[in-house]
Amino acid sequence: MSLSKTEFIIANTVVQSTALLPEIQLHLASEDMPIWQMDDAAREAAGVPLPYWAFAWAGGQALARYCLDRPGTVAGKHVLDIGAGSGLEAIAARMAGAAVVEAVDTDPFAILAAELNAKLNNVEIETSTEDLIGQPGGRFGNWDLIMIGDLFFEQPLAKHLEAWLRGLLPTGVEVLIGDPQRTFMPRQGLEKLITYAVPTTSALEDSDLRNASVWRMVE
Numbered sequence: 001m002s003l004s005k006t007e008f009i010i011a012n013t014v015v016q017s018t019a020l021l022p023e024i025q026l027h028l029a030s031e032d033m034p035i036w037q038m039d040d041a042a043r044e045a046a047g048v049p050l051p052y053w054a055f056a057w058a059g060g061q062a063l064a065r066y067c068l069d070r071p072g073t074v075a076g077k078h079v080l081d082i083g084a085g086s087g088l089e090a091i092a093a094r095m096a097g098a099a100v101v102e103a104v105d106t107d108p109f110a111i112l113a114a115e116l117n118a119k120l121n122n123v124e125i126e127t128s129t130e131d132l133i134g135q136p137g138g139r140f141g142n143w144d145l146i147m148i149g150d151l152f153f154e155q156p157l158a159k160h161l162e163a164w165l166r167g168l169l170p171t172g173v174e175v176l177i178g179d180p181q182r183t184f185m186p187r188q189g190l191e192k193l194i195t196y197a198v199p200t201t202s203a204l205e206d207s208d209l210r211n212a213s214v215w216r217m218v219e
C-alpha cells in the first residue's frame with residue numbers, strides 16, 4: 001500500500017526541536033533515518049523530491065531566531081516566507097505576532113510539512129505551492145516583509161530571486177535573508193544584522209556548526 005504525502009512525512013520524521021529554536025517543534029528527519037539513505041532512483045520511485053522540508057536549514061534557523069527575539073520585526077505585519085521548507089521561519093513570525101504569514105514552497109511535500117508543523121505549534125499560517133517569485137503581490141494583498149531562509153543554493157534561482165526582490169524594494173517592502181553565505185547569496189546590497197552559530201548535521205553540511213547571518217536587503 002503506498003503512503004499518502006502526509007503519511008510519508010510522518011513516517012520519515014520525528015517531532016523534535018533544534019538547539020537554536022527550542023520553542024518550535026518540527027517534523028524533522030535525523031541523519032540515520034531512511035529518507036536520507038534513499039538514492040535518486042528510490043526517491044523517484046517513491047515520487048518524492050529531495051526532502052529539503054525535512055531539515056531545519058541554518059539560514060532559516062537564524063531568521064526564525066531573529067524573529068522570536070525581536071518580535072517588533074514582524075508584529076502586525078503581512079509576511080511572506082518564500083521557500084518555506086518545514087515552515088520554521090513562518091511559524092516563528094506568527095509566534096512573534098505577525099498578522100498574516102504566507103508560507104510558500106513549490107514542493108507540495110514542504111507545504112504539507114509546514115502545515116503539520118504549524119498545527120504542532122498552534123499557529124495559523126497560509127500556505128501555497130504557487131511560484132510567487134516574479135509576482136507583484138499575493139492572495140492577501142501586498143507584503144510588508146519578505147523572508148528568505150536558505151534559498152541561495154542554486155544559481156538560476158538565486159539570480160531570479162534577487163532580481164525580483166530588488167525590484168520590490170522601492171515599493172517599501174522589507175526583505176530579510178537568513179543565510180550561511182551559500183555560494184549564490186548576493187554579495188552586495190545587504191546589511192548584516194546578526195550572526196548565529198547554528199548546530200547542524202555533518203551529513204548534510206560537512207560540518208556540525210555553521211555560522212548563519214540575518215541580512216536586510218538595502219537599495
Ligand SMILES: C[S@@+](CC[C@H](N)C(=O)[O-])C[C@H]1O[C@@H](n2cnc3c(N)ncnc32)[C@H](O)[C@@H]1O
Nearest residue numbers: 052056057060083084085105106107110149150
Ligand atoms: C534549503 S530549503 C530551505 C527551507 C527553509 N526555508 C529553511 O531554511 O529550513 C529551500 C526550499 O526552497 C524551495 N524552493 C525552491 N524553489 C522555489 C521557488 N521558486 N519558490 C518557492 N520555493 C522554492 C524548496 O522546495 C525548498 O523547500
